[in-house]
Amino acid sequence: MRETTTPGLRMKTRQAVTQALTDTALELFDTSGFDQVTVADIVAAAGISQRSFFRYFSNKEDVVFGDRIPSAEEVRAELLRHLDGNPPWEALRRTFRAAAVQMDEDTGHWKRATRVICHTPGLRARYLEKHLAWTDALVPAITPRLGQEAPEARLMTQTMINTALGCFDVALMRWSDGDPGPSLAALVDDVFGFVRFPDA
Known part of the structure; x- marks a missing residue:
């Protein structure tokens, strides 16, 4: 047979x-x-x-x-989970911390991938394109929650999201070069803790 x-x-x-x-x-x-x-x-x-x-x-x-870096829709869905009951900046921290926890579960892969992306201009540019897509997806979710008049609320939202992405990148770069070093989730908590947004 x-x-x-x-x-x-x-x-x-x-x-x-x-x-x-x-x-x-x-x-x-x-x-x-x-x-x-x-x-x-x-x-x-x-x-x-x-x-x-x-x-x-x-x-x-x-x-x-590959298909392991979250899409804009996936990042937005994760943010929406954390926006209920949390200020926007805290929701962003929790969103990126959730990604960090998943990456900590496969440290070898993600540390290597991060180093390769950071040290290759063409790959870095492609990664930044994903940042732009994430920003476009997250702005409409956060802007109505800031309680400010547009366009001020949208401007603050864009600033907040891009700051969050910068914080995540700083944590990623420190984590990828450290061996063994702290977990990525811990670094995300540390870096996000350096920043404060009023009423957010």
Whole structure:
């Protein structure tokens, strides 16, 4: 009788191969530099063909970003969870702390990915594009809660969100270069604690 592979098993296998390729590529990027590593280098280290590589990733950039960085919609949904009963600045802290807790659960992957992104201008630019998308998604959720007249409320909201993103980036960079160092969640708490917004 011919054996068949269930869709669930195929998905697990694909996830395992994707994870293995990502780990191999990130180690190379972190050691040698993103721009110096080619797809040929990655597949040689992973023991697969280039054709197989492109079944899983469109390009090198997708290896770094994949689908693990939250979308704007996911970040907004997390913020809305924390806005009930909390001032906007505290809700933002809790939102980014939730992301930090998840990243702390896979420290090796995220520290390497963060270092690669921070040290590669092209990847840094793509990451900042995600920041802009997050800002656009979060502004409408926070602005009505500040109790100020527009456009002042929108201006304060944009300032607050961009400050939160800056705080998260500072915590990320310190965390990714520290070994072992404090957890990312702890660093997020520390950095956000340096900033105060009136009535927020």
